[in-house]
Amino acid sequence: MGRIQLSQVTKKFGDVEVIPPLDLTIEDGEFTVFVGPSGCGKSTLLRLIAGLEDMTSGTIAIDGADATALPPSKRGLAMVFQSYALYPHMSVAKNIAFPLRMAKMDQAEIDRRVANAAEVLNLNDYIDRRPGQLSGGQRQRVAIGRAIVREPAAFLFDEPLSNLDAALRVGMRLEISELHKRLETTMVYVTHDQVEAMTMADKIVVLRAGHIEQVGSPLELYRSPRNLFVAGFIGSPK
């Protein structure tokens, strides 16, 4: 499960309407990428979905249930923060287990989930290390591990690779795509990088000044961009 429906969602900061009324459905299991220039509202939209930011108006439903008034912890979604959000004094295992310990989960179940995440992410050899002893890519995997153990209905990524160097970004892009294939869980991924959008997405949502310019598969957007903005952003020849 992991279907997310936004209906007539708006967001104002003070008097400034950053998101004008917006409707969007993210299908269960889909890898959806929000792409658009800096300041167009990608992070705000993701934070509205996560519940980290209150909507000014509109509703959100997750798997058919109204989630508009639910706090982040009750939405069943997991936001993947950049790797620097790890606790430096805790081991990899403790970092991954952290959200489950906060939720007071049974220790045997915590151990099972951490072992599973370490396996899926190839972190078994590093499980007792501290974040400072890991490479950037390994740290990013730990950050993803912290989301996996929660077994969320959807993963929400906000430019997770922007701090990594170019070579590492390519590798992590593939790893996240592999993870999506393996888990078959909804992923919503924010980036301003067209290459990431085109190579990772099932569906791309092109945003401009808080509104949706076009939604479609990478091929649809490449072949039939609705306007010059989309064409320019996607890099199609139109």
Ligand code: ADP
């Ligand atoms: P993006 O992630 O696409 O770069 P953001 O969602 O961060 O864009 O920002 C969209 C717009 O909302 C920008 O104009 C930004 O300045 C504004 N904004 C974001 N967060 C806040 C905030 N907490 N208070 C006021 N304005 C904000």
Ligand code: MG
């Ligand atoms: Mg942003």
